[in-house]
Amino acid sequence: xxxxxxxxxxxxxxxxxxxxxxxxxxxxxxxxxxxxxxxxxxxxxxxxxxxxxxxxxxxxxxxxxxxxxxxxxxxxxxxxxxxxxxxxxxxxxxxxxxxxxxxxxxxxxxxxxxxxxxxxxxxxxxxxxxxxxxxxxxxxxxxxxxxxxxxxxxxxxxxxxxxxxxxxxxxxxxxxxxxxxxxxxxxxxxxxxxxxxxxxxxxxxxxxxxxxxxxxxxxxxxxxxxxxxxxxxxxxxxxxxxxxxxxxxxxxxxxxxxxxxxxxxxxxxxxxxxxxxxxxxxxxxxxxxxxxxxxxxxxxxxxxxxxxxxxxxxxxxxxxxxxxxxxxxxxxxxxxxxxxxxxxxxxxxxxxxxxxxxxxxxxxxxxxxxxxxxxxxxxxxxxxxxxxxxxxxxxxxxxxxxxxxxxxxxxxxxxxxxxxxxxxxxxxxxxxxxx
Amino acid sequence: xxxxxxxxxxxxxxxxxxxxxxxxxxxxxxxxxxxxxxxxxxxxxxxxxxxxxxxxxxxxxxxxxxxxxxxxxxxxxxxxxxxxxxxxxxxxxxxxxxxxxxxxxxxxxxxxxxxxxxxxxxxxxxxxxxxxxxxxxxxxxxxxxxxxxxxxxxxxxxxxxxxxxxxxxxxxxxxxxxxxxxxxxxxxxxxxxxxxxxxxxxxxxxxxxxxxxxxxxxxxxxxxxxxxxxxxxxxxxxxxx
Numbered sequence: 047x048x049x050x051x052x053x054x055x056x057x058x059x060x061x062x063x064x065x066x067x068x069x070x071x072x073x074x075x076x077x078x079x080x081x082x083x084x085x086x087x088x089x090x091x092x093x094x095x096x097x098x099x100x101x102x103x104x105x106x107x108x109x110x111x112x113x114x115x116x117x118x119x120x121x122x123x124x125x126x127x128x129x130x131x132x133x134x135x136x137x138x139x140x141x142x143x144x145x146x147x148x149x150x151x152x153x154x155x156x157x158x159x160x161x162x163x164x165x166x167x168x169x170x171x172x173x174x175x176x177x178x179x180x181x182x183x184x185x186x187x188x189x190x191x192x193x194x195x196x197x198x199x200x201x202x203x204x205x206x207x208x209x210x211x212x213x214x215x216x217x218x219x220x221x222x223x224x225x226x227x228x229x230x231x232x233x234x235x236x237x238x239x240x241x242x243x244x245x246x247x248x249x250x251x252x253x254x255x256x257x258x259x260x261x262x263x264x265x266x267x268x269x270x271x272x273x274x275x276x277x278x279x280x281x282x283x284x285x286x287x288x289x290x291x292x293x294x295x296x297x298x299x300x301x302x303x304x305x306x307x308x309x310x311x312x313x314x315x316x317x318x319x320x321x322x323x324x325x326x327x328x329x330x331x332x333x334x335x336x337x338x339x340x341x342x343x344x345x346x347x348x349x350x351x352x353x354x355x356x357x358x359x360x361x362x363x364x365x366x367x368x369x370x371x372x373x374x375x376x377x378x379x380x381x382x383x384x385x386x387x388x389x390x391x392x393x394x395x396x397x398x399x400x401x402x403x404x405x406x407x408x409x410x411x412x413x414x415x416x417x418x419x420x421x422x423x424x425x426x427x428x429x430x431x432x433x434x435x436x437x438x439x440x441x442x443x444x445x446x447x448x449x450x451x452x453x454x455x456x457x458x459x460x461x462x463x464x465x466x467x468x469x470x471x472x473x474x475x476x477x478x479x480x481x
Numbered sequence: 482x483x484x485x486x487x488x489x490x491x492x493x494x495x496x497x498x499x500x501x502x503x504x505x506x507x508x509x510x511x512x513x514x515x516x517x518x519x520x521x522x523x524x525x526x527x528x529x530x531x532x533x534x535x536x537x538x539x540x541x542x543x544x545x546x547x548x549x550x551x552x553x554x555x556x557x558x559x560x561x562x563x564x565x566x567x568x569x570x571x572x573x574x575x576x577x578x579x580x581x582x583x584x585x586x587x588x589x590x591x592x593x594x595x596x597x598x599x600x601x602x603x604x605x606x607x608x609x610x611x612x613x614x615x616x617x618x619x620x621x622x623x624x625x626x627x628x629x630x631x632x633x634x635x636x637x638x639x640x641x642x643x644x645x646x647x648x649x650x651x652x653x654x655x656x657x658x659x660x661x662x663x664x665x666x667x668x669x670x671x672x673x674x675x676x677x678x679x680x681x682x683x684x685x686x687x688x689x690x691x692x693x694x695x696x697x698x699x700x701x702x703x704x705x706x707x708x709x710x711x712x713x714x715x716x717x718x719x720x721x722x
Contacts, residue, residue, distance in 0.1 A: 047604040048596040055584035369580045373594045374569025473542045
């Protein structure tokens with residue numbers, strides 16, 4: 047009981063303890079705010095990537111594509127764990143507008159209805175969310191071939207259309223047309239914009255109708271596709287679904303082993319959306335890891351502050367330690383007393399940091415708006431970060447971890463001084479305090 | 482063979498300290514026996530080793546050589562846990578500079594030895610009794626009105642009486658007082674000595690250390706410590722036994 051009473055009194059009466067509480071509160075505040083924003087950004091970015099590609103992708107990086115995809119799609123559609131499949135063709139093209147030069151773009155051929163069943167494509171559209179099957183129908187004439195531009199693609203939304211030139215490839219990877227005209231060219235008309243929230247995609251990708259893209263980019267009797275995007279039923283775990291698809295793909299490959307273009311199937315990989323978008327997600331995750339490492343350094347600083355404060359407190363309280371030992375208090379109890387003191391410092395600092403952090407997060411967007419209105423300054427440049435509001439939804443699990451970590455850090459910081467306090471001999475401390 | 486009625490016995494105590502390169506021998510073979518109910522004053526000049534002797538008798542320090550027995554039990558053979566219990570229940574210390582905890586009230590300071598010897602549950606079990614006992618002690622020491630005050634709000638004499646109250650809280654068999662009046666004026670010091678005398682008359686065994694012969698006269702027996710050795714023992718008055 048005396049340990050609780052003394053620990054509370056030390057906390058309330060010693061001003062130096064307030065500095066320790068403040069240091070802990072400040073660190074908890076910073077960690078909560080930055081971790082919440084960072085975690086929000088990373089998880090938002092991951093979600094956008096997930097929405098972009100669906101749950102699983104069976105595809106090849108080769109521009110040649112792979113054949114027999116329709117047969118494999120039939121196999122997939124028969125599987126009870128799959129909710130939607132969509133074949134796509136990915137390639138590169140030259141695009142030109144009337145009165146401007148040619149520019150290189152990425153193109154993706156897809157069936158908008160199918161693709162919306164496998165991904166979140168429908169939600170990225172500006173004008174055809176309610177009728178995605180007609181997403182490639184330009185407003186001026188539904189019979190003209192339409193195209194959907196990534197929202198940040200630097201092209202005028204021109205009713206006169208864009209001339210798209212592709213380099214058709216044979217199954218062996220050679221150019222299909224030789225001579226002066228190696229490209230297939232077709233004019234497409236603007237029908238919609240797509241905003242996926244992934245800057246690299248929205249700034250470079252143009253969506254075209256699947257069959258037309260296939261004719262423009264791929265030559266040969268056997269139809270080919272670049273990838274099949276797959277969505278699992280909600281109850282299916284990602285890892286399990288991908289394993290099942292991989293197994294189906296291996297069986298399919300064996301079945302097609304004797305076909306003439308079976309060699310193209312060797313380049314195909316079955317990947318979860320996380321693996322497929324690894325190149326985009328990894329830098330963000332690395333940033334998050336770096337941030338966590340930085341916070342480990344912050345924790346070391348807190349340990350040091352607590353260590354110094356406790357060292358000072360214990361030096362000042364050596365008389366108390368002598369008194370307590372003279373009335374029979376054990377060394378373990380002295381450690382418990384000062385550890386209890388450290389626990390209280392951690393608890394109080396964490397609570398203050400937690401409350402102020404949550405309060406700040408609640409009003410963070412309002413503060414940013416105010417800063418933008420008055421000083422024209424934004425914390426996150428919206429042309430780089432494809433976000434609306436700054437993420438401010440704190441994860442309760444993360445909060446619990448931060449608060450517990452702060453208390454552990456306080457206990458670690460107080461450990462050595464407490465141990466030194468426990469080793470003090472009552473005779474020495476009482477005699478010193480008589481001088 | 483007569484029965485040994487000593488409550489505390491020290492035989493051949495030696496203690497030395499290192500001060501830089503030099504070794505200072507403070508105690509050089511001290512023998513002392515204290516009987517139950519005795520009031521013994523240990524007198525000696527500054528640096529004669531009397532405080533060191535008192536600390537060893539109260540198990541705050543260990544001798545380099547020699548044996549201290551308390552009620553026939555050798556303190557050297559006690560483990561740390563046993564020594565802690567011994568300091569908590571068998572002896573009470575009164576120091577020259579009171580050594581009260583400033584963060585606690587007078588009542589809490591007096592309650593401290595009982596609080597430290599019990600777990601939280603144990604403390605809640607005996608809280609009422611302990612509180613009543615502490616308040617009674619403070620009333621006996623004339624500090625009933627000061628129970629809620631902090632030590633720094635009291636005079637020197639009052640603080641020393643609080644220290645005596647704390648030392649008596651667990652009803653120890655032996656009270657060890659290290660220059661209990663050394664920091665007080667003579668009138669206040671006499672008040673403290675009156676209190677010690679009264680306690681002794683009520684049966685409390687007391688060992689007091691002082692450098693002042695006049696103060697030592699208030700004890701039942703005077704032991705003189707010169708240069709780390711007991712040089713002279715004299716009975717001044719009949720102590721309460």
